Amino acid sequence: MSSGIATLLSIPASTSAPGEASHSDLQALKDQANMSMPQIELPEEEPIEESALDRLSHYPYQVFVLSEYGRPIYVSCGQEDQLCAFFALIGVFVNRVRHNGDMLNSISSKDLHAHFLFRKPLILCIVSKRRDQLRSQLEVLFNQILSTISRKQLETIYEKRGDNYDLRRLLGGTNKYMDGSLSSWHYDLAQISSAIRVLPMEAADRNALSTTLVNSITSANVEGMLFAVVLAHRQIVCLSRLKKHLLDHKDLSLIINLVSNTSTIADAAIWTPICLPFFNDSGFLHAYISSLWENSPAHLVLLSVDRNTLKDLHLIKEDFCAKIQSSPKILNSFEAAVTSPQSFSPSNIGTGSEMLWHFLYRNISSRQICLSASRPPFIGQEERVLLTRSASRVYDILRSVDGIRQIFVRNKKEVLYVKAEDRYELQCVLSPFCSPTMASILGDRLLKALKTYEGRYFITHVPSF
Amino acid sequence: MSSGPRKKALLKVIILGDSGVGKTSLMNQYVNKRFSNQYKATIGADFLTKDVMIDDRLVTMQIWDTAGQERFQSLGVAFYRGADCCVLAYDVTNSTSFKNLDSWRDEFLIQANPRDPDHFPFVLLGNKMDLEQNRAVSSKRAQTWCQSKNNIPYFEVSAKEALNVESAFQAIARDALARESQDSQDFPDFPDQIRLDPNQNNRQQGGGCNC
Numbered sequence: 022m023s024s025g026i027a028t029l030l031s032i033p034a035s036t037s038a039p040g041e042a043s044h045s046d047l048q049a050l051k052d053q054a055n056m057s058m059p060q061i062e063l064p065e066e067e068p069i070e071e072s073a074l075d076r077l078s079h080y081p082y083q084v085f086v087l088s089e090y091g092r093p094i095y096v097s098c099g100q101e102d103q104l105c106a107f108f109a110l111i112g113v114f115v116n117r118v119r120h121n122g123d124m125l126n127s128i129s130s131k132d133l134h135a136h137f138l139f140r141k142p143l144i145l146c147i148v149s150k151r152r153d154q155l156r157s158q159l160e161v162l163f164n165q166i167l168s169t170i171s172r173k174q175l176e177t178i179y180e181k182r183g184d185n186y187d188l189r190r191l192l193g194g195t196n197k198y199m200d201g202s203l204s205s206w207h208y209d210l211a212q213i214s215s216a217i218r219v220l221p222m223e224a225a226d227r228n229a230l231s232t233t234l235v236n237s238i239t240s241a242n243v244e245g246m247l248f249a250v251v252l253a254h255r256q257i258v259c260l261s262r263l264k265k266h267l268l269d270h271k272d273l274s275l276i277i278n279l280v281s282n283t284s285t286i287a288d289a290a291i292w293t294p295i296c297l298p299f300f301n302d303s304g305f306l307h308a309y310i311s312s313l314w315e316n317s318p319a320h321l322v323l324l325s326v327d328r329n330t331l332k333d334l335h336l337i338k339e340d341f342c343a344k345i346q347s348s349p350k351i352l353n354s355f356e357a358a359v360t361s362p363q364s365f366s367p368s369n370i371g372t373g374s375e376m377l378w379h380f381l382y383r384n385i386s387s388r389q390i391c392l393s394a395s396r397p398p399f400i401g402q403e404e405r406v407l408l409t410r411s412a413s414r415v416y417d418i419l420r421s422v423d424g425i426r427q428i429f430v431r432n433k434k435e436v437l438y439v440k441a442e443d444r445y446e447l448q449c450v451l452s453p454f455c456s457p458t459m460a461s462i463l464g465d466r467l468l469k470a471l472k473t474y475e476g477r478y479f480i481t482h483v484p485s486f
Numbered sequence: 487m488s489s490g491p492r493k494k495a496l497l498k499v500i501i502l503g504d505s506g507v508g509k510t511s512l513m514n515q516y517v518n519k520r521f522s523n524q525y526k527a528t529i530g531a532d533f534l535t536k537d538v539m540i541d542d543r544l545v546t547m548q549i550w551d552t553a554g555q556e557r558f559q560s561l562g563v564a565f566y567r568g569a570d571c572c573v574l575a576y577d578v579t580n581s582t583s584f585k586n587l588d589s590w591r592d593e594f595l596i597q598a599n600p601r602d603p604d605h606f607p608f609v610l611l612g613n614k615m616d617l618e619q620n621r622a623v624s625s626k627r628a629q630t631w632c633q634s635k636n637n638i639p640y641f642e643v644s645a646k647e648a649l650n651v652e653s654a655f656q657a658i659a660r661d662a663l664a665r666e667s668q669d670s671q672d673f674p675d676f677p678d679q680i681r682l683d684p685n686q687n688n689r690q691q692g693g694g695c696n697c
């Protein structure tokens with residue numbers, strides 16, 4: 022065990038210039054891959070597949086989606102057309118094992134790992150230089166596909182249209198959401214921990230905001246209105262819901278993916294059908310998405326079961342905006358929370374806080390996480406990437422090995438301390454001089470402080486209408 | 487959701503027939519413009535892909551080859567399923583290979599289970615036409631068989647001499663493409679509105695930090 026996690030995190034010697042923790046980790050990887058990989062012009066007689074396969078080896082990972090019988094649907098590097106034979110091969114692998122009454126899950130070599138997920142009528146496959154959370158990435162990508170084509174449609178489309186149906190005809194235009202789903206695993210700790218992140222805000226301010234939202238919804242009284250979400254920077258500001266209906270965190274993360282990968286919301290509101298498979302996997306909801314003020318990173322998402330409610334939902338949004346604009350207190354606290362989010366500062370835990378460099382707390386029942394504010398040495402992009410990878414591997418270990426309660430790893434440059442209980446998981450990165458006893462004491466202090474500031478960092482109440 | 491620009495079509499073509507009729511040679515001749523005299527028993531399924539222009543459309547042909555019934559059983563239905571076209575091949579110097587065509591066709595229809603079996607595109611290739619002196623099946627006989635099966639197109643070819651191979655596969659691609667564009671209605675009926683059942687979804691959403 023220890024040998025496996027000893028290298029969980031290793032901070033580079035140079036701490037690069039302070040920078041915003043950003044989404045650009047993957048972009049950097051992509052750019053890197055693109056640089057060494059100009060578009061290849063294929064000569065006439067050259068077998069295309071070989072060059073296309075060469076191209077793949079430049080990427081840190083690649084994801085393939087194909088029909089049960091090997092027809093290409095999606096590949097994360099694009100141009101699935103050029104990889105028909107490779108898709109067919111994946112299909113042969115999976116089907117051959119299935120034919121023997123078994124299921125192919127993974128193939129691993131020293132530095133390359135392939136994971137397969139068969140979700141009839143689709144096969145998903147990831148090939149990666151890293152091994153952690155491969156299955157989860159495929160499961161979330163499958164959910165992403167279901168949000169475009171409901172499970173019911175997916176199950177019947179090949180029956181209706183034949184096994185040779187080209188599903189790309191139905192998924193057209195949604196590649197960016199699949200890309201977004203996959204890239205989030207490289208920067209978003211909420212995705213990695215299968216949870217959602219809450220935008221820090223005083224409980225009273227958050228309540229005022231959600232009460233206003235509920236008031237706008239109630240007074241409009243729109244038949245079929247189901248859920249409302251306010252979000253910013255992929256974090257939840259507040260939520261409300263129709264009585265007796267709950268929004269699953271996995272559905273919520275599909276909404277986050279939709280919002281953060283639709284570039285046009287800045288210019289105009291979006292009205293789109295979306296299947297939230299954990300709410301109902303055979304039907305569609307209709308989402309109205311709009312930003313809350315000009316150039317605002319905050320968005321309002323309204324979900325209705327009725328597809329004729331576009332105008333009504335627009336009026337709810339107008340009313341909500343008018344109400345917050347007319348209340349300086351709500352508007353100011355909201356704007357401040359959105360424009361300069363105040364993450365939990367380790368100094369909240371008092372003495373010893375200088376040893377606590379970073380933490381990630383995850384509540385198991387609410388599926389909400391809380392992250393520490395970034396501080397040295399974790400401010401540069403490179404260090405954030407390392408933190409993200411470390412967290413991903415810790416989750417992988419916690420999910421795959423039963424009964425782990427605590428992990429303490431002393432690396433050269435830092436200490437990693439993990440505590441897992443039934444109700445929460447806590448990952449801390451501490452100074453390399455921290456002893457196991459000290460790590461445990463600081464961990465407990467941190468838990469206490471989180472309890473004290475609970476209302477600020479978690480959504481404890483979701484008002485209904 | 488919009489169907490976007492038209493994607494390059496992929497045609498899955500299955501080539502079936504008795505062992506030794508020249509299926510692998512035909513595929514190699516077509517894809518690689520090569521002919522190898524060495525008999526090579528194919529292991530399980532094998533496929534080659536080739537990009538072709540059909541009129542103004544770029545198409546990827548993926549040709550799936552087997553080695554005789556007993557072996558490709560190991561791949562099961564996945565081998566046949568999702569095919570756009572099935573090429574039946576026999577050896578014009580071998581009448582048994584011709585007689586077995588019926589069972590190959592039936593086998594395909596059972597395993598592939600296509601949506602519209604009566605109109606599923608088959609093509610018949612009579613191979614080894616370079617061995618005219620040893621011919622055992624007349625063109626007439628083959629054509630009659632094709633007519634009885636809903637007018638399957640028939641080509642006499644030689645993998646060895648590269649006779650007619652190119653044009654036969656072009657015809658196969660054109661036929662399969664024509665069918666693809668008949669299927670124009672892409673969007674499934676929009677499902678009925680979700681009915682909100684107040685009891686469907688009543689798990690407790692735990693709040694907060696709980697620590």
Ligand SMILES: Nc1nc2c(ncn2[C@@H]2O[C@H](COP(=O)(O)OP(=O)(O)O)[C@@H](O)[C@H]2O)c(=O)[nH]1
Pocket residue numbers: 503504505506507508509510511512522523524525526527528552553613614615616617643644645646647
């Ligand atoms: N004369 C002649 N021989 C051929 C032709 N096509 C294939 N063959 C030979 O027939 C034998 C069987 O060919 P192969 O492609 O392996 O048949 P398969 O079992 O159907 O795949 C080999 O010895 C080939 O060289 C052809 O057009 N003319």
Ligand SMILES: [Mg+2]
Pocket residue numbers: 509510511526527528551552553
């Ligand atoms: Mg062969």
